[in-house]
Amino acid sequence: MPELPEVEITRLGILKRVGGRRCTGAVVRETRFRKAAPANLSELLKGQCLRSIERRGKYLIWSFDRGYIVSHLGMSGVMRVVDPKATEPVKHDHIDILFGDLAVRYHDPRRFGFLIWLPESQDPHDLPEIAKLGEEPFSDGFTADRLHSALANTSLPIKEALLTGKYVVGVGNIYCSESLFEACISPLTPANKLSTKRLERLVAAIRQVLTLSLQEGGSTLKDFVSAEGEQGYFTLNAKVYGKAGKPCSCCGRPIKKIVQNKRATYFCSHCQRRE
Ligand SMILES: [Zn+2]
Secondary structure: OOOHHHHHHHHHHHHHHHOOOEOOEEEEOOOOOOOOOOOOHHHHHOOOEOOEEEEEOOEEEEEEOOEEEEEEOOOOOEEEEEOOOOOOOOOOEEEEEEEOOEEEEEEOOOOOOEEEEEEOOOOHHHOHHHHOOOEOOOOOOOOHHHHHHHHOOOOOEHHHHHHOOOOEOOOOHHHHHHHHHHOOEOOOOEHHHOOHHHHHHHHHHHHHHHHHHHHHHHHOHHHOOOOOOOOOOOOOOOOOOOOOOOEOOOOOOEOEEEEEOOEEEEEOOOOOEOO
16 A cells, blocks of 8 residues: 555656646546546646645645646555656556656556546645644654644554544554654553653654655655556565564564554564553
8 A cells, every 4th residue: 555655756756757847638547436536637637737746644736727636546556657658558547647748647456546626716625534634744743742632632552543644644554563663662552641752752753764765765766757557665674564473673572463453563562662
């Protein structure tokens, strides 16, 4: 599943190749997604300049002259910039947005993602799914103090609380296990039992883990143009995720795997403390 770093790299890749260009049309081969894509996307977009793209959580908000595209990659989506004349669409290549000799191609086998158009009279930040998002992990608003007050009313284990996305966006299942390991916090700790001091370490750990993944993704950015099909999600150099039974990189004891709210959690019960 694409996580925040893939979405951010997608944003940067699209901007680098076609930012500032005028749209010359679109090809919509499929409209059935989590939200229906407009069949008349070509008419809507033609002649408009792609001014900027903002990322909010895992949503991308593309600003054009007279409105916005809002897109999400869902479970299996990939967006790549291709030369549409040289690259025949393959199965699940559902939408091309054309910018002269380049196209942004949206590929999504499971179609849980979406790509919609909003006229300029509608603020994309008011969409319910965007309005309810938690803080951006790299924003000034994501601090231990604020997190401490936000978590005061939840006794959910910290791992489950983070995964709700209510407190911070972009910390998916893998990044969650990794960040808690870096912060030496047990995933089972009730969220409202964490001191501001421990949350400071968590905030720093989340930023560190996401930064590493972004750097890794940045090094694959050069492949952004030619990549095809389903490849392209980053393989984080995980320390605990997927490492059940393997020695902890810190103490050598075996990494444990448990299930929390139907999601796998990996941790070291020696290094990661509840208190
Ligand atoms: Zn350990």
